[in-house]
Amino acid sequence: MDTSYHVIGLMSGTSLDGLDIAHCRLTYQSGNWIYKILNATTLIYSDALIQSLQQVETASALDLIALDHSFGQFIGQQVHEFIKQHNLKPDFVASHGHTIFHQPDKHISLQIGNGAYIAAHAQLPVVSDFRTLDIALGGQGAPLVPIGDELLFGAYDYCINLGGIANVSYRQNGQRLAYDICACNMLLNTLANSIDKPYDHNGELARSGSFQPDLLHNLNAPAYFAAPAPKSLGKEWVLEHSLKSLTESNASVADKLHTVCHHIAQQLQLALPLLHQGKHRVLLTGGGAFNLYLVALIQQQLGDAYSVEVPEPEVVSFKEALIFAFLGVLRWRGEHNCLSSVTGASRNNIGGSIYLY
Known part of the structure; x- marks a missing residue:
């Protein structure tokens, strides 16, 4: 019934x-x-x-x-x-x-x-x-979403939410694994807010910026990224590490946005193991999935073994x-x-x- x-x-x-x-x-x-x-x-x-x-x-x-x-x-x-x-x-x-x-x-x-x-x-x-x-x-106590990924979105190999904090969920060796990857919209929106914009529309500002290798090094430096799961992030960690690195950088807002997008794409690539032969389906949701520059970088960073899919806007926003x-x-x-x-x-x-x- x-x-x-x-x-x-x-x-x-x-x-x-x-x-x-x-x-x-x-x-x-x-x-x-x-x-x-x-x-x-x-x-x-x-x-x-x-x-x-x-x-x-x-x-x-x-x-x-x-x-x-x-x-x-x-x-x-x-x-x-x-x-x-x-x-x-x-x-x-x-x-x-x-x-x-x-x-x-x-x-x-x-x-x-x-x-x-x-x-x-x-x-x-x-x-x-x-x-x-x-x-x-x-x-x-986190992430909580993976049971929904398992039972509602099980057709995808990976479910990635690009929210304030980016996280991933996937099934490996018969069990669901998930963890927070890195700060995402907490960084992008903070930078956009600093120039009186609510967000970087379609990632246009980020696309216009220039790559800052020293800033990327600092963003990638924290030990959290190499630590094994289970692990999760909170606002306190983001303030102490990622946002601190942005504050200490003298780069322009556009250059910071550009480099943060590279940071997010790189950390996602490190978080996604190859699970099987053939294409791996990657579901992207959350506000960051509307950032066309970030999505393109993620697909580029992951390479041909992965197919990045952004669903209808309703699922992106309300998953x-x-x-x-x-x-x-x-x-x-x-x-x-x-x-x-x-x-x-x-x-x-x-x-x-x-x-x-």
Whole structure:
């Protein structure tokens, strides 16, 4: 018997480009999961909210809790408006939240946007806090998307998300592996923002720049890149390493963008082992997949053994929101949604707190 769920999936990424809201239908049919994104939008954050999210990591504990609650209320209100606008009747909401701290070596990963406040203002049940159980079991609490890559996008050899942080997921020797590769849109957007642009449209500025070998060397230098998986990155690491290298460089913004794109393409190439004979299908999603210069560099760096594919814009933009909707469905069903082969936890687990409205 087919079973379908209608879920609102929510994602707020480290690049601070807004709240992704995706109304998804997820159907279990003949042993397979089938997805459909029915309605989706990105709510652009106000300058004031961006500033609050950027600065809260150095705020007092009291202010952090206050923003956790007010951001949850804001999300819940936006979801309620989205539901009214499209006349929807979803079963529940699944929210990733917005990451403030991610230091799994210290058993810390905090995503704000309190699930209880989302439930109260969206007037729906909410699944949130997907990472904590995995960290309690000794894992990284990240990446979380690979179970969705496995069950929804299994036709691809590699699933790469070019979000604030680029990550990869693939199946090797019978198990799903995944990890964060390097900073991506956190670098590209920060550089574009420095000249009052929200992003580098189609990578045009990057394409116009010149290659800076010393900057590339510094970007590639951190030990993280040679470390084995499981591993994951947080904003703190990016600030200390990648963004610091950019700040210390005297190159122009265009030259920095150009060189960062080379850095990302090189790190992706190092992250993708050959899995079999013949072409390897590579799925690119996330905001970076709209950067035509970056995509061309990735294909060039990977070479003829790989076929880089950018899907329809809806999947590019909302794949992560879709997969968090799917993680919520798995949590709702009491099924594993976090893989120990990816995170390094002591076992597969069922992550997520449920708030019933």
